[in-house]
Amino acid sequence: MRVVMTSNYFEILRGGINTTFQDKGRENLYHIGIPFSGVMDNRNFLLANKLVGNDLNAPVIEFAYQGPHLRYTGDQLNFVITGDVIFKIKKKGIEIDGDCYQSYHLENGDEINIISTNKSVYGYFAIGSEIDLNFQWNSCSINTKANIGSNNGKKLDTGQKINLLKINSDKTLKKVNYIKSKIENIRVIKGTNFDYFSEEGKKIFFEKEFVVSKLSDRMGMRLEGSKIENIINTNIKSEGLVKGVIQVPADGNPIIMLSDHGTVGGYPKIGVVVSVDYDRLVQLAPGSKVKFKEIELSDAETLFKLYEMETENLLNQI
Amino acid sequence: MLKNISNLGDAALYCDFGIQVNKATNLEVIKYFNTIREKKIKGINNLTPSYNKLIISFDLRVTNFSEIKNKIENLDTTIEQNKNNKKIEVPVCCDENFALDKSRLEKKLNLSYQQILTKFFNKEYFCYMTGFIAGMPFLGDIDENLRTQRLETPRVKVPQGSVGITEQFANIYTFDSPGGWNIIGNTPLKVFDDSKERDPNLINPGDTVIFKKISLQEYEGSNDK
Numbered sequence A: 001m002r003v004v005m006t007s008n009y010f011e012i013l014r015g016g017i018n019t020t021f022q023d024k025g026r027e028n029l030y031h032i033g034i035p036f037s038g039v040m041d042n043r044n045f046l047l048a049n050k051l052v053g054n055d056l057n058a059p060v061i062e063f064a065y066q067g068p069h070l071r072y073t074g075d076q077l078n079f080v081i082t083g084d085v086i087f088k089i090k091k092k093g094i095e096i097d098g099d100c101y102q103s104y105h106l107e108n109g110d111e112i113n114i115i116s117t118n119k120s121v122y123g124y125f126a127i128g129s130e131i132d133l134n135f136q137w138n139s140c141s142i143n144t145k146a147n148i149g150s151n152n153g154k155k156l157d158t159g160q161k162i163n164l165l166k167i168n169s170d171k172t173l174k175k176v177n178y179i180k181s182k183i184e185n186i187r188v189i190k191g192t193n194f195d196y197f198s199e200e201g202k203k204i205f206f207e208k209e210f211v212v213s214k215l216s217d218r219m220g221m222r223l224e225g226s227k228i229e230n231i232i233n234t235n236i237k238s239e240g241l242v243k244g245v246i247q248v249p250a251d252g253n254p255i256i257m258l259s260d261h262g263t264v265g266g267y268p269k270i271g272v273v274v275s276v277d278y279d280r281l282v283q284l285a286p287g288s289k290v291k292f293k294e295i296e297l298s299d300a301e302t303l304f305k306l307y308e309m310e311t312e313n314l315l316n317q318i
Numbered sequence B: 001m002l003k004n005i006s007n008l009g010d011a012a013l014y015c016d017f018g019i020q021v022n023k024a025t026n027l028e029v030i031k032y033f034n035t036i037r038e039k040k041i042k043g044i045n046n047l048t049p050s051y052n053k054l055i056i057s058f059d060l061r062v063t064n065f066s067e068i069k070n071k072i073e074n075l076d077t078t079i080e081q082n083k084n085n086k087k088i089e090v091p092v093c094c095d096e097n098f099a100l101d102k103s104r105l106e107k108k109l110n111l112s113y114q115q116i117l118t119k120f121f122n123k124e125y126f127c128y129m130t131g132f133i134a135g136m137p138f139l140g141d142i143d144e145n146l147r148t149q150r151l152e153t154p155r156v157k158v159p160q161g162s163v164g165i166t167e168q169f170a171n172i173y174t175f176d177s178p179g180g181w182n183i184i185g186n187t188p189l190k191v192f193d194d195s196k197e198r199d200p201n202l203i204n205p206g207d208t209v210i211f212k213k214i215s216l217q218e219y220e221g222s223n224d225k
Helices: A042-051 A198-205 A275-282 A297-316 B023-041 B065-075 B102-109 B113-120 B218-221
Strands: A009-014 A021-024 A060-064 A067-075 A079-081 A085-091 A095-098 A104-106 A113-118 A122-127 A130-131 A161-166 A186-190 A209-210 A219-223 A245-247 A256-258 A269-273 A292-294 B004-007 B012-016 B046-048 B055-058 B087-093 B122-132 B137-140 B155-158 B163-165 B171-172 B177-179 B182-186 B208-214
Touching: A042 A060, A042 A079, A042 A122, A042 A275, A042 A297, A060 A113, A067 A269, A079 A085, A079 A113, A095 B065, A113 A122, A186 A275, A186 A297, A269 A275, A275 A297, B004 B065, B012 B065, B023 B046, B023 B122, B055 B065, B087 B218, B102 B113, B102 B182, B113 B182
Parallel strands: A186 A292, B087 B208
Antiparallel strands: A009 A067, A009 A161, A021 A060, A060 A122, A067 A113, A079 A104, A079 A122, A085 A095, A085 A113, A130 A161, A186 A269, A209 A219, A219 A256, A245 A256, A245 A269, B004 B012, B012 B055, B046 B055, B087 B182, B122 B137, B122 B208, B137 B171, B155 B177, B163 B171, B163 B182
């Protein structure tokens, strides 16, 4: 670890459940067993950075469910929280409710208490400053399973400090009106082992509701519901996986691969969540109901283009 | 021998080299893998070679399935590849404390531990792929008399350095990790070193591995430990 003398820093009064530094992740490492990692919800990540005047790929703090409680020491800076998040700002002993998608000034001694995400999983805390972080393979993203990334690959913990380097000179406050579109179905493209499943199993997959299990994290989302019957083989020879792949192991319950997933796996792939729905998928909290809908590749590509244009429009409003 | 290309979702190609698991098929996969890496095709952001498949991930903001498919179909894989496959000796200690599945294997294979180790050590194994967890090599093929299934209930934590076998393969756990392979010993060798960003894996696809039996004294005296 580098030792940096700095006068601007956050003390972590409470680490939160799974608080990590993230950026867009790392590429071209699947073949050695290292996944992308990076932010789970890309749109909220980009908006957070834009709202504090950072480079769009600057490191942010991602939290899940309960976030961190932080006390700031140093010169004035801007911060923002994106997602659907309940948080408080304490200035000179007075606590106010914070609004997401709106940047605030932070002065010496102020506190931010990120109480919880609301009917969602991930939120983002961006600071209008360069953060003192280690990078591995050009990314600060923390992968707690492989202990890769900044903070020695470990989640942020109570008692730690976050040291800042250069505070952004532009401290104009910004906001954006962003209303999250309601999600009806998660759209999928049939997987390479779709025919391993019985007619009844395929029907269950597309017609029945599944419930997001508590055993979900940055690696994968486990679903529970009617069992999906396999009629060929419950194992395949291990092969590569990508974000969004839905595997069905022998117990018949689907598992969706998320950003920190194992790079190879040996369970049949019934489907793959399309890119356009990934940001919304990861925000489904345990207990949420999910229904899958099949779409064609060409539609998935068009929908993704539209989603990217929408993100671009939101960024341009800031 | 690339038999078919299909899409895996909207941001990856699934290149199928057949259903067999053997060195010839895998070498073909590795040839494609190396050629595509050297070409640095715009938009491709990950390659995952395995026994008989190659998955090519791409950035849907930059390119799409049909564009990449077209490039792969017209790829010239006959170009001489200047890669040096290595031969790596991996020391393994089979002391009681490390051979977690000694009695299970003796029972399942109906062999004494001495017989199991004689069949396992001092043979050349081929690295088919690395992955699942960072740097874990999938090696083969082990002696036909050593082949058995995974544990019925996987361990929550297999210790780092554990050497496991299942079916026709052997592997090395590069981290403490959940896992269901039959553990026969432990290596003090650092198989994944993330301080070497350029080449963190000791063993790469195409390399050859020879396991050498060492004593507990040698294990404890090893520099890597």
